[in-house]
Amino acid sequence: MRNTKSLSLKVLVAAAIALGASGVAPAIASDGGEIKYRKAVMKAVGGHMNALVGIVKGETANKDDMKALADGMLGLAKVSQGIFPKGSDEMGGETDAKMAVWDKADDFKKVNMAFVTYAEGVVKAAASGDPKMLGAAVGALGKNACKACHDDYKKKD
Ligand code: HEC
Numbered sequence: 035m036r037n038t039k040s041l042s043l044k045v046l047v048a049a050a051i052a053l054g055a056s057g058v059a060p061a062i063a064s065d066g067g068e069i070k071y072r073k074a075v076m077k078a079v080g081g082h083m084n085a086l087v088g089i090v091k092g093e094t095a096n097k098d099d100m101k102a103l104a105d106g107m108l109g110l111a112k113v114s115q116g117i118f119p120k121g122s123d124e125m126g127g128e129t130d131a132k133m134a135v136w137d138k139a140d141d142f143k144k145v146n147m148a149f150v151t152y153a154e155g156v157v158k159a160a161a162s163g164d165p166k167m168l169g170a171a172v173g174a175l176g177k178n179a180c181k182a183c184h185d186d187y188k189k190k191d
Pocket of ligand 1: 072076077131149181
Protein backbone atom coordinates (compact mmCIF):
# COMPACT_ATOMS: atom_id res chain seq x y z
CA MET A 35 0.00 0.00 0.00
CA ARG A 36 2.75 2.41 0.94
CA ASN A 37 4.37 1.90 -2.42
CA THR A 38 1.18 2.57 -4.36
CA LYS A 39 0.66 5.74 -2.41
CA SER A 40 4.12 7.11 -2.96
CA LEU A 41 3.92 6.16 -6.63
CA SER A 42 0.68 8.05 -7.23
CA LEU A 43 2.15 11.03 -5.42
CA LYS A 44 5.14 10.86 -7.74
CA VAL A 45 2.83 10.80 -10.76
CA LEU A 46 0.91 13.79 -9.46
CA VAL A 47 4.05 15.75 -8.81
CA ALA A 48 5.37 14.90 -12.26
CA ALA A 49 2.13 16.10 -13.83
CA ALA A 50 2.29 19.35 -11.87
CA ILE A 51 5.89 19.88 -12.93
CA ALA A 52 4.96 19.23 -16.57
CA LEU A 53 2.18 21.83 -16.27
CA GLY A 54 4.63 24.37 -14.89
CA ALA A 55 7.15 23.62 -17.62
CA SER A 56 4.58 24.06 -20.39
CA GLY A 57 3.93 27.53 -19.10
CA VAL A 58 0.25 27.11 -18.26
CA ALA A 59 -0.39 29.95 -15.87
CA PRO A 60 -3.78 31.37 -14.90
CA ALA A 61 -2.71 34.85 -15.95
CA ILE A 62 -2.54 33.96 -19.64
CA ALA A 63 -6.11 32.79 -20.26
CA SER A 64 -6.85 32.92 -23.98
CA ASP A 65 -10.15 33.27 -25.85
CA GLY A 66 -9.67 29.73 -27.17
CA GLY A 67 -9.05 28.59 -23.61
CA GLU A 68 -12.24 30.29 -22.41
CA ILE A 69 -14.26 28.54 -25.12
CA LYS A 70 -12.69 25.19 -24.22
CA TYR A 71 -13.48 25.83 -20.56
CA ARG A 72 -17.10 26.83 -21.35
CA LYS A 73 -17.63 23.64 -23.36
CA ALA A 74 -16.12 21.53 -20.57
CA VAL A 75 -18.49 23.11 -18.03
CA MET A 76 -21.50 22.65 -20.34
CA LYS A 77 -20.53 19.01 -20.89
CA ALA A 78 -20.58 18.53 -17.12
CA VAL A 79 -24.01 20.23 -17.04
CA GLY A 80 -25.21 17.77 -19.70
CA GLY A 81 -23.79 14.85 -17.73
CA HIS A 82 -25.59 15.90 -14.56
CA MET A 83 -28.82 16.34 -16.53
CA ASN A 84 -28.57 12.87 -18.06
CA ALA A 85 -27.87 11.29 -14.68
CA LEU A 86 -30.81 13.09 -13.05
CA VAL A 87 -33.12 12.03 -15.89
CA GLY A 88 -31.92 8.45 -15.41
CA ILE A 89 -33.06 8.62 -11.79
CA VAL A 90 -36.38 10.26 -12.66
CA LYS A 91 -37.10 7.56 -15.23
CA GLY A 92 -36.17 4.84 -12.76
CA GLU A 93 -33.44 3.53 -15.05
CA THR A 94 -31.01 3.21 -12.16
CA ALA A 95 -31.24 1.95 -8.59
CA ASN A 96 -28.97 4.82 -7.47
CA LYS A 97 -31.83 7.08 -6.47
CA ASP A 98 -29.97 8.26 -3.35
CA ASP A 99 -27.53 10.11 -5.63
CA MET A 100 -30.16 12.70 -6.48
CA LYS A 101 -29.07 15.11 -3.77
CA ALA A 102 -25.40 15.05 -4.79
CA LEU A 103 -26.32 15.47 -8.47
CA ALA A 104 -28.73 18.32 -7.71
CA ASP A 105 -26.08 20.08 -5.60
CA GLY A 106 -23.62 19.60 -8.46
CA MET A 107 -26.08 21.09 -10.93
CA LEU A 108 -26.56 24.16 -8.72
CA GLY A 109 -22.79 24.54 -8.42
CA LEU A 110 -22.46 24.37 -12.21
CA ALA A 111 -25.30 26.89 -12.66
CA LYS A 112 -23.29 29.30 -10.49
CA VAL A 113 -20.09 28.49 -12.39
CA SER A 114 -21.95 29.18 -15.65
CA GLN A 115 -22.36 32.83 -14.68
CA GLY A 116 -18.68 33.34 -15.48
CA ILE A 117 -18.17 31.22 -18.61
CA PHE A 118 -19.21 33.79 -21.19
CA PRO A 119 -16.49 36.45 -20.95
CA LYS A 120 -16.35 39.11 -23.67
CA GLY A 121 -14.14 38.04 -26.54
CA SER A 122 -14.89 34.32 -26.21
CA ASP A 123 -16.93 34.41 -29.44
CA GLU A 124 -16.04 32.75 -32.73
CA MET A 125 -13.12 35.11 -33.24
CA GLY A 126 -11.24 33.23 -30.55
CA GLY A 127 -11.98 29.66 -31.61
CA GLU A 128 -14.72 27.18 -32.40
CA THR A 129 -17.82 27.99 -30.42
CA ASP A 130 -21.51 27.26 -30.77
CA ALA A 131 -22.41 30.36 -28.78
CA LYS A 132 -24.23 32.98 -30.87
CA MET A 133 -23.06 36.60 -30.86
CA ALA A 134 -26.43 37.41 -29.21
CA VAL A 135 -24.83 36.32 -25.91
CA TRP A 136 -22.80 39.53 -25.99
CA ASP A 137 -25.05 41.70 -28.21
CA LYS A 138 -28.07 41.18 -25.95
CA ALA A 139 -26.09 40.90 -22.74
CA ASP A 140 -28.93 42.07 -20.46
CA ASP A 141 -31.44 39.52 -21.80
CA PHE A 142 -28.79 36.83 -21.73
CA LYS A 143 -28.00 37.54 -18.08
CA LYS A 144 -31.67 36.94 -17.20
CA VAL A 145 -31.79 33.45 -18.70
CA ASN A 146 -28.38 32.68 -17.24
CA MET A 147 -29.69 33.65 -13.78
CA ALA A 148 -32.83 31.55 -14.40
CA PHE A 149 -30.44 28.59 -14.57
CA VAL A 150 -29.51 29.20 -10.91
CA THR A 151 -33.15 29.72 -9.86
CA TYR A 152 -34.38 26.50 -11.47
CA ALA A 153 -31.36 24.54 -10.25
CA GLU A 154 -32.32 25.65 -6.74
CA GLY A 155 -35.73 24.15 -7.46
CA VAL A 156 -34.03 20.86 -8.34
CA VAL A 157 -32.06 20.93 -5.06
CA LYS A 158 -35.31 21.45 -3.11
CA ALA A 159 -37.06 18.65 -4.96
CA ALA A 160 -34.11 16.30 -4.43
CA ALA A 161 -34.33 16.94 -0.68
CA SER A 162 -37.81 15.35 -0.78
CA GLY A 163 -36.24 12.13 -2.05
CA ASP A 164 -39.26 11.69 -4.33
CA PRO A 165 -38.36 10.98 -7.98
CA LYS A 166 -41.75 12.40 -9.07
CA MET A 167 -41.05 15.77 -7.48
CA LEU A 168 -37.55 15.61 -8.90
CA GLY A 169 -39.03 14.94 -12.34
CA ALA A 170 -41.17 18.08 -12.22
CA ALA A 171 -38.24 20.24 -11.13
CA VAL A 172 -35.86 18.75 -13.71
CA GLY A 173 -38.50 19.31 -16.40
CA ALA A 174 -38.86 22.96 -15.37
CA LEU A 175 -35.09 23.39 -15.44
CA GLY A 176 -34.88 21.86 -18.91
CA LYS A 177 -37.62 24.09 -20.31
CA ASN A 178 -36.83 27.41 -18.64
CA ALA A 179 -33.04 27.23 -18.54
CA CYS A 180 -31.45 24.74 -20.96
CA LYS A 181 -33.97 25.03 -23.80
CA ALA A 182 -34.77 28.71 -23.23
CA CYS A 183 -31.10 29.64 -23.47
CA HIS A 184 -30.11 27.22 -26.24
CA ASP A 185 -33.05 28.35 -28.43
CA ASP A 186 -31.79 31.94 -28.49
CA TYR A 187 -28.08 31.77 -27.75
CA LYS A 188 -26.70 28.49 -29.05
CA LYS A 189 -26.26 27.55 -32.70
CA LYS A 190 -28.34 24.56 -33.80
CA ASP A 191 -26.51 21.23 -33.83
C1 HEC B 1 -27.55 30.82 -20.21
C2 HEC B 1 -27.45 29.98 -21.36
C3 HEC B 1 -27.39 28.49 -21.22
C4 HEC B 1 -28.01 27.69 -20.30
C5 HEC B 1 -28.94 28.10 -19.17
C6 HEC B 1 -27.63 26.33 -20.61
N1 HEC B 1 -26.79 26.31 -21.67
FE1 HEC B 1 -25.91 24.66 -22.48
N2 HEC B 1 -24.90 25.85 -23.79
C7 HEC B 1 -25.06 27.20 -23.94
C8 HEC B 1 -24.20 27.69 -25.01
C9 HEC B 1 -24.09 29.13 -25.49
C10 HEC B 1 -23.51 26.57 -25.49
C11 HEC B 1 -22.43 26.56 -26.60
C12 HEC B 1 -21.06 26.74 -25.93
C13 HEC B 1 -19.91 26.89 -26.91
O1 HEC B 1 -19.87 26.14 -27.92
O2 HEC B 1 -19.05 27.76 -26.67
C14 HEC B 1 -23.96 25.42 -24.72
C15 HEC B 1 -23.52 24.11 -24.89
C16 HEC B 1 -24.06 23.01 -24.27
C17 HEC B 1 -23.66 21.64 -24.51
C18 HEC B 1 -22.57 21.19 -25.52
C19 HEC B 1 -21.20 21.23 -24.85
C20 HEC B 1 -20.09 20.79 -25.83
O3 HEC B 1 -19.81 19.59 -25.87
O4 HEC B 1 -19.57 21.63 -26.56
C21 HEC B 1 -24.41 20.84 -23.70
C22 HEC B 1 -24.36 19.32 -23.59
C23 HEC B 1 -25.30 21.71 -22.94
N3 HEC B 1 -25.05 23.02 -23.30
C24 HEC B 1 -26.24 21.26 -22.03
C25 HEC B 1 -27.03 22.11 -21.25
C26 HEC B 1 -28.02 21.65 -20.29
C27 HEC B 1 -28.39 20.19 -20.05
C28 HEC B 1 -28.51 22.77 -19.68
C29 HEC B 1 -29.55 22.86 -18.60
C30 HEC B 1 -29.40 22.08 -17.41
C31 HEC B 1 -27.84 23.92 -20.29
N4 HEC B 1 -26.96 23.48 -21.22
C32 HEC B 1 -28.09 25.23 -19.91
C33 HEC B 1 -25.88 28.01 -23.20
C34 HEC B 1 -26.63 27.61 -22.10
